[in-house]
Amino acid sequence: MRWQVLVGPRAWNPSLWRSVEQAFVSHDLAFDLHRTVTADDVQHAVTRARGDAHRHFVAMGGDGAMNIVLNAVLAEPWDKPPVLGALPAGTGSDFIRMFAIPQDTSAAVAHLVGDRVYRSDVGLLEGSWGARFFLNVAQLGIGGAAVKRSEHLRFLGPARYQAGFWSALPAFPPRLISVRAEEKVIETRALMVVIANG
Incomplete structure (x- = not known):
């Protein structure tokens, strides 16, 4: 398993990333970093990762980042269900509190170890503006x-x-x-x- 870590411009902080990178290494977790700017960048990164047979994604940021990554992941066709993890690095990371994931970004890396997965419902909004998933x-x-x-x-x-x-x-x-x-x-x-x- 290789985690695809997607980090947008608001969550990017070089010193924070160094500690997160060290946490991945200390937990022996393989990962690829994708620095993104737009939702289209996220979609392209997810599409490339799926093409390379990766299905484990991590949104580093807040609830907004989680929803951008969620929508990119669910826009793709999957043979096996994808897995979405979270590393809090935004001002709002409310969703992950339900799963007792630490608010400290580096400490939160530990929840990616092993194959334990929490299943979650996903909401879908549809309107004249299109469709959007939410967690x-x-x-x-x-x-x-x-x-x-x-x-x-x-x-x-x-x-x-x-x-x-x-x-x-x-x-x-x-x-x-x-x-x-x-x-x-x-x-x-x-x-x-x-x-x-x-």
């Missing part, structure tokens, strides 16, 4: 607008999400939404829809 939480409405605004407030650290929400709220009227989950359909006006998996 943890999907937010539509003001939640998405708040996240978009928070990208310009990175200097606030974790508080940027709250600041993004409060700055988006005055200009965001309730919208007509329709949610279908299996046989149930909900149609209403709402500021936000949150779909959680976990």
Whole structure:
């Protein structure tokens, strides 16, 4: 088994990577590093890895990085199910907390040792904009607008999400939404829809 480690620009830090690389070596884990900039870069790296018969991937970053890698992995046809691991290196790594994976990036490498795998449901959102898979939480409405605004407030650290929400709220009227989950359909006006998996 050879792990394909995908690291985006927000998670890349040379000194952090040196400690992560050392953790891979000390655990005797084979890996290839893929530094990516865009979602297309991630898709190309996953496609090449699949072509080389690799199916073990690691997203190094936060929940956003996990979802980018998840969508790239699930866009490919697989003979055997792929495996997705996580190394926290973002401001939000909520999904991996459910699995007691350490928030320390180097310490988290230990969860990649062995063949223990946690199965997880994956959500699928479909709309006029296309389709998107998600692992943890999907937010539509003001939640998405708040996240978009928070990208310009990175200097606030974790508080940027709250600041993004409060700055988006005055200009965001309730919208007509329709949610279908299996046989149930909900149609209403709402500021936000949150779909959680976990």
